[in-house]
Amino acid sequence: MVFANASGPHAEAYTGQVVFGYPEGVTVVDLVPENIRHMIHPHWNNYPPVNPMWHYVLGCIYIILGCLSFFGNGLVILLYLKNKFLRTPSNQLVLNLAISDFLMLMTQFPFFTYNCFSGGVWMFSETFCELYAFFGAITGIASIWTLSFISYDRYNVIVKGVSGTPLTSGRATLFVLFAWIYAIAWSLPPFFGWGKYIPEGHLRPREAAMREQAKKMNVSNLRSNQAHVLAEFVCGNCLTRCLQPNAGSLGGPAGPSPMARLARSSELAPFPV
Numbered sequence: 001m002v003f004a005n006a007s008g009p010h011a012e013a014y015t016g017q018v019v020f021g022y023p024e025g026v027t028v029v030d031l032v033p034e035n036i037r038h039m040i041h042p043h044w045n046n047y048p049p050v051n052p053m054w055h056y057v058l059g060c061i062y063i064i065l066g067c068l069s070f071f072g073n074g075l076v077i078l079l080y081l082k083n084k085f086l087r088t089p090s091n092q093l094v095l096n097l098a099i100s101d102f103l104m105l106m107t108q109f110p111f112f113t114y115n116c117f118s119g120g121v122w123m124f125s126e127t128f129c130e131l132y133a134f135f136g137a138i139t140g141i142a143s144i145w146t147l148s149f150i151s152y153d154r155y156n157v158i159v160k161g162v163s164g165t166p167l168t169s170g171r172a173t174l175f176v177l178f179a180w181i182y183a184i185a186w187s188l189p190p191f192f193g194w195g196k197y198i199p200e201g202h203l204r205p206r207e208a209a210m211r212e213q214a215k216k217m218n219v220s221n222l223r224s225n226q227a228h229v230l231a232e233f234v235c236g237n238c239l240t241r242c243l244q245p246n247a248g249s250l251g252g253p254a255g256p257s258p259m260a261r262l263a264r265s266s267e268l269a270p271f272p273v
Contacts, residue, residue, distance in 0.1 A: 021051045031119065032199070036126045039198045052119045059116030066109040073102040089172040090153050096176045097146040104139035108132065122199050133197035134187055141183035149175040 022031075028044040029037065076098040080086050111132060115123055122129055156164040190197050 021053075022049055031121050033121065033123070036122060036129060036199065039126060039129070041198065050120060055116045055120035059113050062109065062113050062116065066105060066113065069101065069105050069109075073098040073105065077102065089167040089169045090150075092169065092172040093146055093150045093153060093175060096179065097143060097150065100139045100142040100146060100179075104136065104143070107135040107139065129199060130191070130197040134191075137187040138180075138183045141186055142179045145179035145182060146176070149179070 026048060028047050028049050029040050031049050032040055077095065080091060080095045080098075111124065111128075115121060124132075153167050156167065189195055
């Protein structure tokens with residue numbers, strides 16, 4: 001017994017069991033609007049769509065995360081602007097991270113959530129699809145590079161201490177400019193023929209299956225490493241150095257990590273008079 005048309009989500013009852021989903025034989029591409037169907041890779045003609053229930057669940061989760069992100073990043077920006085003593089070079093990087101995350105929220109969250117409650121189908125035009133991906137790429141890469149600069153600043157303070165070069169407002173500004181210029185430079189090429197912004201397909205949750213699908217689509221990697229692999233290396237290397245213990249001299253036992261030494265020195269330091 002079918003309660004909806006054959007092309008959209010429907011409920012079927014067989015021997016008392018109700019199943020909510022799409023009819024047998026429907027593929028991901030069948031649900032894509034005609035105006036953007038040419039953008040979908042033929043590979044996805046072989047896979048059924050995700051059960052629409054998961055899109056609705058994801059939409060509800062994103063509403064909660066979106067609200068938390070809106071108030072959290074908005075509060076960081078507001079506190080920085082209203083309190084002069086917070087306007088330090090280190091907090092300048094934190095502010096930039098909050099701004100990039102806030103811009104990602106504004107350019108991605110409303111449209112992604114709307115599509116979730118529309119059955120997971122892109123409901124806008126081809127041009128808007130490309131702009132959506134473009135702004136997502138810019139804000140994502142800018143956030144990753146800002147995190148790497150914050151990691152470097154923490155490494156400089158925790159590991160090097162007083163011997164390190166202090167972060168100045170000028171250097172922080174250069175870091176911020178680099179993050180945005182680098183992000184824009186890597187996000188523009190798809191508009192000029194190098195790569196392309198297209199709708200995402202349905203990937204299996206298992207890594208082995210994802211890699212197998214990537215091979216069939218002639219995709220050498222599952223993510224665009226070229227734009228942010230260096231930032232990930234800087235971030236991971238700095239954080240690792242902050243946590244690892246220092247080897248003792250002349251082959252002696254390893255000493256405490258810089259984080260532990262910093263915490264101990266703060267405990268032993270006398271209170272200022």
